[in-house]
Amino acid sequence: MAAAISHPENLAKPSWNPLRCAGTALPANLLVMAKTIAIALLLTNHVKLLPRPFLPFLPWLDRIPGIVFQDTLRVAFLVSAVALLFNRSVRLSSFLLGMTMLAGVVASKAYYGNNKTFTGLILVLTGLYEPKRGPWLLRLQLVVVYFGAGLNKVLDPDWRTGVFFSNWAVNRLHQAAYLYLASFVPSVLLAQIMSWFTIVTELSLSGIFLVRRLFPLGIWLSILLHSGMVFFTGSTFTMFFYAMTASMLVFISWPESPLTVIYDGDCGFCTRTKQWFERFDLDGLFHWRTYASEAGIASGIFAHDAAQRVYLIDGARIYAGFRAFRMLVLYNPISYLLVYALVASEGRDGSKLREVTIGLLLLVFSPLFTPIGEAMYRWIARNRYRLSAQPTCRVD
């Protein structure tokens, strides 16, 4: 039986390598989420925004000398963010990082913002994670956010009638695509369609995230909504885009034991591909086996099938071909850490590189791309011996 790798009950010694996410007190998916948020916070230089008390929600905070308060927040912020990245006391680090942001929020009405509050809460709730109870607090946090967002909008006449959206898109953003569409559709109607689409999506998401089997739908809807906002406005709304998309990882069932990958060991190209993936599989999540080893038989994968395409066995789920490669990427923490680092390093609003990166990722990982991905995979699989440099490859 495969050994458990990332379940908190089976803690190995946490690695100092920031690209590794197994063996800590947090499940890998929650740690990846917290780390991506920490990366975005560090790369967007959020530490400089942490405030001194200014018209605080809790008046007694005004009694603390401003410089002492601000410097304490900044030191705690940096230490906890770095500790989190290096897998040190991950729950405490996540809790502290979140608390520095929440402390800033309650200490200053000028710093207050939904994006900072949400980011702080996600990190604090990650710090409060308990292995036996799962991430229920984090999931409920998403439900509350979407419910509040949808309710506020649906009860606002300016949202129901499209007045907000029309003013925002036309006068504030001068949104080119919106203005183009408005030349075909009556402006009021277009604004109402966009408003109600947002309201219905937000309220639906609050319900969807209460039903486990609807989680995949919710993840896609949420990511599309927030990516759409980036395309529409050119803005990540400070931390909101990063924290919201990263928090979708709380709805993922991350593998708790190694997954078996069945591949063609007679093919040099396949072996090189395997070696490449293994080099980046720092948590040792994937165990590669040749189809000749008959490792797939228990899962109903016989030599004839495995000679045609690669298989990934994830418990009862079996992914083949392009889908298997997609899961190899999605189950690797490095994918998330690198993508968020790339996107967050483009700090300024309106970055085309950021929009292109998000757009390409959405395209490649969307179900719509699967047929194209499969076709590309079949072509490579058919030609894999030609692509191999090894003359000893067997030809089926």
Added chain:
Amino acid sequence: MRTMSVRSGVGLALLLFQVAMIVHARFVPSRYFCWALYDVQTEYSLRVEINRRELSAQEILARYHRPQHGNDNRSPQHVIDILQGYEETYGKNDHAAVEMRYRVNGKQEQIWRWPQQ
């Protein structure tokens, strides 16, 4: 019977606070901690006088941590809270005269003044 741990209790309290604020927001003009995400566009302009001298844009930014002319993606009450809060506390002895002209979602201009009439 399963008892709730301190961790779960703290987390649940945070969530319940937010639910309470969502309800509270239905009865007040401000929208704090209730997830009113990008709900209102407030376009405003400030004019501030102290001892009959008009403050510059830099002085206004330093005083209120808000630009003289700005767009806030939330209720105008949040800007008003900052102006009023400052004049009632830190700036109490300055006897400033503040005028905020603002539009909500591009609609008719409104004016808020301090001291209030």
